[in-house]
Each structure stands twice: as C-alpha cells, then as structure tokens.
Amino acid sequence: MTPVAAPPPVASAPVYRTPDQPTVYAALTQANVRVSTTFKGARIVLYGAVFNPDDNPADVVVVVRGPTQPVRLVRKVKVAGVWLNSRPVLFEGAPGYYMAASTRELGQIADFGTLRRLSIGVDHLKLEAPEEQQVVSRYGVPDVVVSRLAGDYLDWRNALIRLKQKAKLYDVDARGVSYVDRNHLFRAELLLPTDAPTGRYDVQVMLFKGGAKVSERDLTLRVKKVGFERSIYSFAHRSSWLYGLMSVAIAMLSGWVASRLFRRT
Amino acid sequence: MDIYLPIAEVSVNAPLLVALGCVVGFISGLFGIGGGFLMAPVLVFMGVPPAVAVASQANHVVASSASSVIAYSRQKGVDYRMGGIMAAGGAAGAFLGVEIFRILRLLGQADLVVALSYLVFLGAIGALMLLESLQAIVRRRRGVVVAAAAERKRPWFYGLPWRMRFPRSGLYISVIPPIALGVFVGVLSAIMGVGGGFILVPAMVYVLRMRASVVVGTSLFQIIVTTAITTFLQAGRNQTVDIVLASLLLFGGVIGAQLGARVSGRFRADELRAVLALIVLLVGLQMGLQLFVRPQEAFAFAPGAGK
Incomplete structure (x- = not known):
C-alpha cells in the first residue's frame, strides 16, 4: 500500500464532530449475504477508521459471531480392534461461525483476563456448558451434556474448536486487520465457507489502547438463503x-x- | 461449474455429478442392480453429508431402474407377479429401515452400521458370487454340462404354505421366501441407501432359482418400488433428500442405464456376474476396512443437534 499523505479521514467526515476520545468507526461492504444456487462462500470486506488523538499506537480487533447452535460430538474409541463412535456428547451452544481478526497477536493487545472477559480468540470463546454432568434425551437417544467441570472437558472443547477450524468456520488471524494508511483507515476480510450457518451474525469492532478497550462499534450481518x-x-x-x-x-x-x-x- | 445444494448445504461440481450418475447408471443397467452401493461412497468422498447422500441417491436409483425396467419389460424380462410380492415385503422393510437409520444416526452409530453392513454383505456376497461365476466359467470352457436347476433337488422352502404359480419365472413356490427376501432388502435399502440388487440378483438365482432371463428385470422392478418408498420416507421423516443433487445424478443416470441395458445382451451371463462380484467385493472391503484403521481425527461431529 502506498502511504497517502492526506489529513486524517475522520476529521474530514462532515457527519461526525472530531471526538475527544479515541474512537473507531466501521462498516461492512455487504450487510446481507444471499445464499443462492451459485453460492461458493462469501468474502465480505469490513472497513473502518480510527480516530486517535494522541500518538500512542492503537489496535483494532474484529470479532464475528454466527448464530449459536447446539453441537454434538462423538469420539472414536477402539473396541476389540474396531474403531467405534462413543456416545454423543452435547454442547448446549456454540457459535456457528467465529472469527477474531486483529492488527497484532491478541496476547500483545490485551491481557488474559480482558480477552477472557470479552471472549476474544478461540481460547476464550464462550461455549455453553453447565457446571454439572447431566444426560438429556433427544428423540429418545440419551446424550451426555458436556460439563465444564468434567476431567476431559478441555479435550472435547479443543476438539470442537479444531473441527470447526478445519471446516473454516472458526478462524483467528493476528494479521486479519490491516491499516491501509498510517494507522487511520483499516480493513478486514470475513470469509464465509459454503456451509456457514444462515442467520444473524454479530460483528464487534473494538479499539484497544494500552491493553484496554476504549471504543466499540457493533454491526450486523445477515446470511440467508x-x-x-x-x-x-x-x-x-x-x-x-x-x-x-x-x-x-x-x-x-x-x-x-x-x-x-x-x-x- | 459448481452448484450449491440446498439440503446438503455444500457446493459441488455439477458436470462431475452428472458423469457419476451416468457411470453408475450404466453399471446399473448392465448388471440389473441399482448401483447405490457404488454411489454412496463417492458422494461422501465429495463432501456430501452421508445421510443426504444415502437418501438422495435412493431417488437416483428410482430413476435409473425405471429407465431400464421399461427396456427389460419390452423383452418380457420382468416377472411382475414375483416382483410385486417382493416389493410388498420391501415396503414393510423400508419403513422399518428408515426408523432404524434414524435412531442409529441420533446415537452417532450410523457410520459404524453402514460400514459394517457394507463389509459383511458386500464382502460375503461378492466373494460367493465370484467363486460361483469363476466355477461356471471354468466349467463352460471345459464343456462340462451341469444338471439344469429344475432337475436338482427342490429346496425345502418351496413347500411352505401359500404356494403360487409364477409362470414367467418358471416356479410354483410358497410366497413366504420372496416376501422375506423383500423385507430384508427393504431394511438394507434404507440403511445403506442401496436398492439391494446386489443381494436380490444372487438370491433370485441361487435361492429362489428363477429363470435367468427374468432375474435382472424383476430385481430392477422390485428395486424401484423399494427405493421410491425409501425416498418418500427419508424426505418426509428425516428431510434428507436433496432434490437438486438427485436431479443431477438421475439426469446422467437414466442415460447411462439405457446404454447399460442395451449392451448387456452382448456379454455372457457368468462373465458379467464375475465382474459384478469383483466390484461388489472391492467396494465392501474398501468401506469396511476403515473400521480397522486408526482415524486421523479422534473426534467427529454427530448429526441431530437440532435447531
């Protein structure tokens, strides 16, 4: 990208007063994704601008969450020389799509607690799991609901995330947000695979300074057939x-x- | 030319699907089988969810079998009475099979049962058929004359109650064995997404001892009825029939089936059986052996999480 020697774009935007606080603005090039016969996945560009009154660097983090769905998993176990599926384990809710894109490694932008609280990054992704182990019957089939306290909770959680990442439904990209000019205009890309769930996607665009969130914009994306x-x-x-x-x-x-x-x- | 399949929710190459339908249709017309056992593994490999693959290709089997039954019917190669009785059993079997499949899928054990069924049924039938047809070829080459089927000892089940005449098949037997065969094939049809021709054809030849000229046509006729019911039940109960996928497959399938039915007369029956046996055996082993290989990924998504 060639550096553009222009005044900060935010200042030139007529609708906004120049803010006193660091502020982030953002928009999607496409707010509706239409799934039709020729659908081959979608690439949606998010662009935005940062107003930053002082010279301390600011980081942008974009988090996209697709509609929450229950997820069932099985584990292959070897019984008498043959690989069989275990009883299904149920996660009560997991985002059908999740993306966290940022200007730097998430660990360099904010500390563990902040990321956990804001649920940024697959390690801090909120999956709905109750405290105690229980069994629910769905269509007459008993499922073990995965419990947050069970010994193998992390195995199941990691497997869910790994499988979703393999299907390109979960993604974390530490270089996913890039500044187009000197720390003012930025862009990010959302890649939706063909099997991305339909429904409402919540897009959070957050500005971080000194390890804390200082500004946020929320956008919505709809995917429909x-x-x-x-x-x-x-x-x-x-x-x-x-x-x-x-x-x-x-x-x-x-x-x-x-x-x-x-x-x- | 990729196309998005609305029920399978994946995007696949359309000409490839038509070509696949055509190849399987050709084999179907040639051997008098539905060809489902060949198509399901290929569709799964292309990324179609197994449940959708099994249900949608049942619809393809309906089309290609319909196309070749008409061709066989013209050559008086269909015993409608025998086919109808087996189809009645097949309908009952399909009801049972769709319910079994539904429960297996929810238990997360559908993959296992499908793979095991392929291994056991295709493996056993392929091996037996291969052995028999090779023997027949060797005998024919040496010029040994075998006693005709009618002169051999009649099997015990011919004499069960409700005997009926089947002039086209040249039989006077109880209706119980054909019905039982129909039920069994109906269950398999729903679980494996196949028409069951690979079981029907040998069973009609070796167990029921029907006249060879009507075996293929009658088997196809019974397959149409069973797979039509399976499609209907899978669509109604499990919503797993992808009409776009099925249409692409059957577009190629009906053409292939016509070509297959046409050239089948040019080959010797025992040689055709030997080739079919080999195909059946290989697919059975290929599907079944995956049970014994350590999976690369220990975890997998299970269907039925619900909306």
Whole structure:
C-alpha cells in the first residue's frame, strides 16, 4: 500500500464532530449475504477508521459471531480392534461461525483476563456448558451434556474448536486487520465457507489502547438463503411428505422419458 | 461449474455429478442392480453429508431402474407377479429401515452400521458370487454340462404354505421366501441407501432359482418400488433428500442405464456376474476396512443437534 499523505479521514467526515476520545468507526461492504444456487462462500470486506488523538499506537480487533447452535460430538474409541463412535456428547451452544481478526497477536493487545472477559480468540470463546454432568434425551437417544467441570472437558472443547477450524468456520488471524494508511483507515476480510450457518451474525469492532478497550462499534450481518435455494429448503422442511412424493415422481418420469427417447433412436 | 445444494448445504461440481450418475447408471443397467452401493461412497468422498447422500441417491436409483425396467419389460424380462410380492415385503422393510437409520444416526452409530453392513454383505456376497461365476466359467470352457436347476433337488422352502404359480419365472413356490427376501432388502435399502440388487440378483438365482432371463428385470422392478418408498420416507421423516443433487445424478443416470441395458445382451451371463462380484467385493472391503484403521481425527461431529 502506498502511504497517502492526506489529513486524517475522520476529521474530514462532515457527519461526525472530531471526538475527544479515541474512537473507531466501521462498516461492512455487504450487510446481507444471499445464499443462492451459485453460492461458493462469501468474502465480505469490513472497513473502518480510527480516530486517535494522541500518538500512542492503537489496535483494532474484529470479532464475528454466527448464530449459536447446539453441537454434538462423538469420539472414536477402539473396541476389540474396531474403531467405534462413543456416545454423543452435547454442547448446549456454540457459535456457528467465529472469527477474531486483529492488527497484532491478541496476547500483545490485551491481557488474559480482558480477552477472557470479552471472549476474544478461540481460547476464550464462550461455549455453553453447565457446571454439572447431566444426560438429556433427544428423540429418545440419551446424550451426555458436556460439563465444564468434567476431567476431559478441555479435550472435547479443543476438539470442537479444531473441527470447526478445519471446516473454516472458526478462524483467528493476528494479521486479519490491516491499516491501509498510517494507522487511520483499516480493513478486514470475513470469509464465509459454503456451509456457514444462515442467520444473524454479530460483528464487534473494538479499539484497544494500552491493553484496554476504549471504543466499540457493533454491526450486523445477515446470511440467508434466497430464491430457488430458499424455496426448495423451506418446501423440503414444511411440506416434507409432498416434497418426497414430488422427488419420486420426478425420478419415475425421467426414467420413463429416457426410455422413450432411446427407443426412437 | 459448481452448484450449491440446498439440503446438503455444500457446493459441488455439477458436470462431475452428472458423469457419476451416468457411470453408475450404466453399471446399473448392465448388471440389473441399482448401483447405490457404488454411489454412496463417492458422494461422501465429495463432501456430501452421508445421510443426504444415502437418501438422495435412493431417488437416483428410482430413476435409473425405471429407465431400464421399461427396456427389460419390452423383452418380457420382468416377472411382475414375483416382483410385486417382493416389493410388498420391501415396503414393510423400508419403513422399518428408515426408523432404524434414524435412531442409529441420533446415537452417532450410523457410520459404524453402514460400514459394517457394507463389509459383511458386500464382502460375503461378492466373494460367493465370484467363486460361483469363476466355477461356471471354468466349467463352460471345459464343456462340462451341469444338471439344469429344475432337475436338482427342490429346496425345502418351496413347500411352505401359500404356494403360487409364477409362470414367467418358471416356479410354483410358497410366497413366504420372496416376501422375506423383500423385507430384508427393504431394511438394507434404507440403511445403506442401496436398492439391494446386489443381494436380490444372487438370491433370485441361487435361492429362489428363477429363470435367468427374468432375474435382472424383476430385481430392477422390485428395486424401484423399494427405493421410491425409501425416498418418500427419508424426505418426509428425516428431510434428507436433496432434490437438486438427485436431479443431477438421475439426469446422467437414466442415460447411462439405457446404454447399460442395451449392451448387456452382448456379454455372457457368468462373465458379467464375475465382474459384478469383483466390484461388489472391492467396494465392501474398501468401506469396511476403515473400521480397522486408526482415524486421523479422534473426534467427529454427530448429526441431530437440532435447531
């Protein structure tokens, strides 16, 4: 990036008075992601500006949380030489998508307690887990609800995060936020894989100075299925029996059509 | 040309799916099997969730079997009476199988049961069929004449109650064995996402001893009924049928099936059986052996967390 020798952009923005406090402004290039037939994942650019009255450096952290969902996990265990699945373990809630992007390593921006309190970074991600072990029955199947106090809680927690990271649903990027000019204008990118959950995503843009959060902007991103995709999905779920009947009819019909066509030729 | 599948919620290459449908359809028309046992592993490998793969390809099997049954019917190669009786058993089996699959999936044991079923059924049937067809080929080459099926001793279950005449199959037997076979294949159809042709064809030849010329057509007819019911139940009960995925597969499938049914007459029956046996055996081993290999990742997501 070529450095631009221009006055701070915030000062030139007519809507805002020049603030006395360090302040962050941000916006998304796209507030709605539409999942259609050609959906191949999405790349959304977040851009923003920092007003920083003094010369002490400021850091920007962007945290995105997708809709919270329950998650079930199984663990492969070896029984009599064969690898089997254990009984499912249930996390009552985990973000369907999580991203933490920052200008530097999170550990250099704020201390452990601050990051934990604000739930920044996968190590500090809040997963809903009760204090005591319990068993819930879902559809007649007993699930062990993972307990925060159980001895292997960390194994399960790490596995959940690792699997989500592998699916590109969780991401931590210490260079994800980059300044475009000298510490004023910044940008970050959100990458949504094709299996990103639909729903409301909360985007927090935070400004850190001297290890403390000094300013924050909250944005919302919506991911929804549209058009043909949406019609099929809701048809399959709302009138599932009719949908099944239609699927079979299409199959039978195309089998018949093909055999007609081939008889002629 | 990637396309986003609305139910599977992944994006896959559309021409690749059509080609896959075509290849499996060809094999299906050639051997008189649904070909589901070949397609499910490939779809899972492409990233389609197993439950969606199993349910959607059942729909593909409906289409390609329908396409080839019509071709066989013209050659008087379908025993509708036998097929209908087996299909009644198949319908009951499919109901049972969809419920079993639902519970297994929620228990997180669907993968295990699917892999085990592949290993046991495909492995055993592939091995037996390979052995038998190789023997038949050797005998034919040496010019040994084997006693015709009718002259051999009749199996005990021919004489069970409710005997019925099946003129096209050349049989006069009890309806209990065909119904039992239908139920068994129906259950497998739901659990493995297959039509069950790989079990039906050998069972009709070696157990029921039907006339060889009607085996393939009748097996396909019974498969249509069973897989149509499976598709309907999977869609209604589990919402796992992806119509976009199924349509792409069956577009290729119906064409492949026609080509397969056409060329099947050019090969000797025992040689076709030997090739089919080999394919069945290899797929069974491939799917089953994963149970004995240490997984790279010890943890996995289980479905059914709910909304």
